[in-house]
Amino acid sequence: MPNERARGIITPRTLRGFNDLLPDEALLRGVLLRRIEDTFGSFGFQPISTPALEYVEILKGKGGEEPDAGLFEFRDQGGRQVALRYDLTVPLARYVAEHEGVLSFPFKAASIGLVWRGDRPQRGRYRELIQCDADVIGAVGPVVDAEILQLVHTTLDRLGVGEILIRVNDRRLLDAFFSRLGVLDRRLETLRSIDKLEKIGSGGVEAELQAGGLEDKQVAAILEFLSIGELPTTQARFEAVQEIVRGHGSGDEALEGLREVFDLLDAAEVPPSRLSFDPSIARGLAYYTGMVYETALRDAPEIGSVSSGGRYDDLAGLYTTTRLPGVGGSIGISRLVGALGVGGIGGALREIPPFVLVAHPRSERLTALAVRTATAVRRELGARVELYPMPRPHKKQMRYAALRHAAVVLTVDEDHTVRIKDMASGDAVSAPPGEVVDLVRGYLLNQAGE
Amino acid sequence: MPNERARGIITPRTLRGFNDLLPDEALLRGVLLRRIEDTFGSFGFQPISTPALEYVEILKGKGGEEPDAGLFEFRDQGGRQVALRYDLTVPLARYVAEHEGVLSFPFKAASIGLVWRGDRPQRGRYRELIQCDADVIGAVGPVVDAEILQLVHTTLDRLGVGEILIRVNDRRLLDAFFSRLGVLDRRLETLRSIDKLEKIGSGGVEAELQAGGLEDKQVAAILEFLSIGELPTTQARFEAVQEIVRGHGSGDEALEGLREVFDLLDAAEVPPSRLSFDPSIARGLAYYTGMVYETALRDAPEIGSVSSGGRYDDLAGLYTTTRLPGVGGSIGISRLVGALGVGGIGGALREIPPFVLVAHPRSERLTALAVRTATAVRRELGARVELYPMPRPHKKQMRYAALRHAAVVLTVDEDHTVRIKDMASGDAVSAPPGEVVDLVRGYLLNQAGE
Numbered sequence: 046m047p048n049e050r051a052r053g054i055i056t057p058r059t060l061r062g063f064n065d066l067l068p069d070e071a072l073l074r075g076v077l078l079r080r081i082e083d084t085f086g087s088f089g090f091q092p093i094s095t096p097a098l099e100y101v102e103i104l105k106g107k108g109g110e111e112p113d114a115g116l117f118e119f120r121d122q123g124g125r126q127v128a129l130r131y132d133l134t135v136p137l138a139r140y141v142a143e144h145e146g147v148l149s150f151p152f153k154a155a156s157i158g159l160v161w162r163g164d165r166p167q168r169g170r171y172r173e174l175i176q177c178d179a180d181v182i183g184a185v186g187p188v189v190d191a192e193i194l195q196l197v198h199t200t201l202d203r204l205g206v207g208e209i210l211i212r213v214n215d216r217r218l219l220d221a222f223f224s225r226l227g228v229l230d231r232r233l234e235t236l237r238s239i240d241k242l243e244k245i246g247s248g249g250v251e252a253e254l255q256a257g258g259l260e261d262k263q264v265a266a267i268l269e270f271l272s273i274g275e276l277p278t279t280q281a282r283f284e285a286v287q288e289i290v291r292g293h294g295s296g297d298e299a300l301e302g303l304r305e306v307f308d309l310l311d312a313a314e315v316p317p318s319r320l321s322f323d324p325s326i327a328r329g330l331a332y333y334t335g336m337v338y339e340t341a342l343r344d345a346p347e348i349g350s351v352s353s354g355g356r357y358d359d360l361a362g363l364y365t366t367t368r369l370p371g372v373g374g375s376i377g378i379s380r381l382v383g384a385l386g387v388g389g390i391g392g393a394l395r396e397i398p399p400f401v402l403v404a405h406p407r408s409e410r411l412t413a414l415a416v417r418t419a420t421a422v423r424r425e426l427g428a429r430v431e432l433y434p435m436p437r438p439h440k441k442q443m444r445y446a447a448l449r450h451a452a453v454v455l456t457v458d459e460d461h462t463v464r465i466k467d468m469a470s471g472d473a474v475s476a477p478p479g480e481v482v483d484l485v486r487g488y489l490l491n492q493a494g495e
Numbered sequence: 496m497p498n499e500r501a502r503g504i505i506t507p508r509t510l511r512g513f514n515d516l517l518p519d520e521a522l523l524r525g526v527l528l529r530r531i532e533d534t535f536g537s538f539g540f541q542p543i544s545t546p547a548l549e550y551v552e553i554l555k556g557k558g559g560e561e562p563d564a565g566l567f568e569f570r571d572q573g574g575r576q577v578a579l580r581y582d583l584t585v586p587l588a589r590y591v592a593e594h595e596g597v598l599s600f601p602f603k604a605a606s607i608g609l610v611w612r613g614d615r616p617q618r619g620r621y622r623e624l625i626q627c628d629a630d631v632i633g634a635v636g637p638v639v640d641a642e643i644l645q646l647v648h649t650t651l652d653r654l655g656v657g658e659i660l661i662r663v664n665d666r667r668l669l670d671a672f673f674s675r676l677g678v679l680d681r682r683l684e685t686l687r688s689i690d691k692l693e694k695i696g697s698g699g700v701e702a703e704l705q706a707g708g709l710e711d712k713q714v715a716a717i718l719e720f721l722s723i724g725e726l727p728t729t730q731a732r733f734e735a736v737q738e739i740v741r742g743h744g745s746g747d748e749a750l751e752g753l754r755e756v757f758d759l760l761d762a763a764e765v766p767p768s769r770l771s772f773d774p775s776i777a778r779g780l781a782y783y784t785g786m787v788y789e790t791a792l793r794d795a796p797e798i799g800s801v802s803s804g805g806r807y808d809d810l811a812g813l814y815t816t817t818r819l820p821g822v823g824g825s826i827g828i829s830r831l832v833g834a835l836g837v838g839g840i841g842g843a844l845r846e847i848p849p850f851v852l853v854a855h856p857r858s859e860r861l862t863a864l865a866v867r868t869a870t871a872v873r874r875e876l877g878a879r880v881e882l883y884p885m886p887r888p889h890k891k892q893m894r895y896a897a898l899r900h901a902a903v904v905l906t907v908d909e910d911h912t913v914r915i916k917d918m919a920s921g922d923a924v925s926a927p928p929g930e931v932v933d934l935v936r937g938y939l940l941n942q943a944g945e
Contacts, residue, residue, distance in 0.1 A: 054813060054814055055552055055813050056814070057590075058553075059549070059589075060548055060549065060550065060575065063549075065543070066544035067598075068543055068598075071544045074544070075532065075542055082525065087878070088873070088881065089879055089881025092518060092521035094515065094524070095516075096509055096510065097513075097547065097579075097611070098510055098567070098611070099510065103505060106505070117548070121567060121613065122613050123511075125510065127510060129547075140507075143509070151884045153884070159547060159609075164572075185885075186884075188882065188884060188885070191866070192882065192884070309862060312863035312864075313870045314870060364504055364505055364506070364507040398536070413758060413761075414762075417762045417763070420764060423537050427537070428537070429536050430537065431538065433601075434603070434631050434642070435601060435635075435638070445599060449539075
């Protein structure tokens with residue numbers, strides 16, 4: 046319906062890195078988010094919610110350092126320095142400190158929400174994404190470490206993303222190794238280089254470590270340590286690492302903990318093929334102090350880790366003198382939606398009620414009957430029922446029904462009967478209004494059984 | 496666990512008008528949002544998603560005028576003028592213009608998301624809130640007008656907010672009346688004054704209209720027109736308005752349309768007591784051109800309208816030359832959560848799976864059995880099952896169970912049996928692990944039946 050308005054228009058566009066979701070994409074994301082919420086809930090995690098905007102001093106912490114992610118930061122109408130949150134961990138830390146008195150610890154928090162990242166526009170990354178975090182705060186030990194890993198496994202399993210590999214390590218093993226090697230003073234830089242193993246390969250890590258001033262012998266030892274993850278069995282890896290870290294730092298304690306984690310995950314029926322002890326997993330973030338993990342899709346390793354996290358000693362030290370250790374994991378729903386793509390839509394559609402289209406009646410006198418029919422089918426059968434909103438040729442309405450994957454189309458006829466067309470078989474019957482609900486129920490059950 | 500860190504801490508706090516949700520509040524909001532999503536879906540509305548940040552020129556339109564709501568506006572790292580969206584209507588307009596080629600019209604959009612408003616900090620209003628909008632775009636007429644009102648009624652009914660009153664009018668009736676009165680040139684100011692009737696009373700409206708330069712006779716006629724809504728029956732109101740608008744502008748067409756809307760809502764079984772034709776409903780927004788409505792909670796009229804909307808001729812005229820008429824409604828979830836408060840929590844809890852606590856075992860040797868038990872009950876019964884994350888006195892764990900409204904508590908004993916405590920009756924039995932799922936199922940069914 047173009048009209049002749051002469052005035053110019055504003056080009057409709059979104060900011061780079063910010064995406065609209067078309068209806069099918071939004072539907073898929075919605076179904077996946079519910080599965081995540083439900084799975085988090087099924088492990089006893091409680092939902093919390095924090096604002097999108099926070100004081101900059103809260104998000105940056107004392108140092109006033111810009112986080113790696115880049116902040117959308119500005120001065121609000123009241124002159125306050127504010128910014129959009131770039132993750133859910135800092136707001137969680139602020140939250141537990143602020144509400145310490147009314148929360149009961151250990152506190153199991155499920156935090157799902159948008160985060161915004163202003164950096165690296167050149168890499169085509171999302172600047173607005175949804176994070177799904179689960180954290181156990183105020184508790185440490187193999188039982189909670191194992192629970193986070195079990196939760197991640199169960200969640201990804203329910204999302205139907207195919208085979209996954211969760212690679213687990215403990216920061217204390219790397220520390221024990223660094224201590225033995227005499228590079229503990231370069232701990233964080235070394236961890237960050239190791240963290241890039243997947244991206245830049247062992248040659249890249251070698252070059253970075255050498256550039257960082259490590260001796261050739263140290264670099265060689267590190268590369269050898271990293272290659273332990275290639276040994277065929279978990280048992281062999283544990284033994285190789287034990288050999289190296291024994292007697293250094295908390296290495297023995299960490300190894301014993303990891304062994305218990307693997308035993309508990311076995312009790313939780315996590316398939317051993319989806320779990321691997323990998324001493325090369327480091328994670329870039331400074332606050333991890335124990336177990337750390339990453340998760341790859343076997344069929345799409347190139348999209349990177351779809352879930353990662355670990356254990357920390359002191360979540361909220363910037364905001365409270367209470368020491369709150371804990372462990373958490375995060376699931377990257379935006380990456381998963383991208384990875385599942387159109388293939389994921391079918392599975393999502395199966396999870397929502399069937400769609401029934403009531404055609405727009407041919408005469409106005411029949412509209413009330415059409416509304417009554419739509420209302421009854423919607424209420425009695427819990428179906429999604431749409432009364433086509435305006436008069437259009439029947440053929441056009443049938444095309445729309447196909448587009449929306451309608452299970453059944455209902456048409457009110459001049460003689461006040463209702464034609465019921467089963468879109469799966471193509472069968473059609475006419476019936477008085479009072480019999481429509483039962484007939485539609487039959488078709489829907491039939492289609493669900495197929 | 497206070498420690499002795501000497502360094503200062505950052506006071507944990509949120510920005511004024513921005514709120515954290517504690518777990519029970521977040522749970523309630525989550526349940527309500529799902530009911531809204533499901534109800535929108537049950538009428539065939541399709542979810543869409545747009546970004547939180549948009550170009551300022553998109554949000555402000557051509558005039559560069561600040562919307563009433565106040566914008567959180569800033570320059571991003573790339574120098575672009577951007578702002579947080581202040582409603583979902585402008586982004587929807589931009590969205591349908593941008594994706595015109597791939598959407599099929601009429602398009603029924605369900606748009607649920609956060610919006611941000613920077614103004615009026617003094618009034619203690621939310622500056623971050625969730626809006627839930629449903630729009631039928633590319634269709635006009637009584638059938639779609641009635642559908643939006645039926646949707647609003649069904650949604651609020653499913654939310655369990657108690658008795659509501661949806662007051663409906665048509666802008667064209669006011670226009671016809673203004674035309675007869677000779678004040679059509681002051682249409683928008685007059686509408687805005689009328690829109691304040693609820694807030695400032697008829698005396699206040701009278702004073703505003705007089706200050707605006709209307710003649711006493713005109714003001715008196717307007718006040719009389721507004722009082723038509725006090726007539727006892729819908730029929731009487733229709734007749735009184737017909738008397739006044741007959742032969743002026745589109746008054747007759749609008750009245751005929753509204754009569755059909757009321758007939759269709761009757762066919763849709765919306766109780767007549769929840770619906771009222773009220774010629775004083777104006778809505779402040781300039782873009783409405785036909786049916787308009789507002790909704791009050793009978794038991795809490797003071798919180799204002801919990802759902803409002805109406806019909807517009809041209810949704811996206813700023814962004815496309817295609818004329819897209821439509822009709823939409825918006826549900827204010829933040830106000831509803833506030834109104835339902837703690838009373839709403841019980842209903843929300845009934846909608847989520849029962850909570851089962853597995854006590855932390857007394858000895859480490861029993862942990863695997865506890866994990867196995869928790870996993871089986873979670874998987875087989877769909878319950879929310881939490882393994883208490885760390886060793887604590889049993890009494891303390893039982894207090895936590897009560898706090899979380901646990902239905903059942905499971906304790907693994909030294910003899911490898913599991914004690915099952917029914918929290919409703921206080922009964923407890925011990926059973927071998929293999930029988931736990933069936934016994935717990937019995938208790939849960941029993942409690943659900945009560």
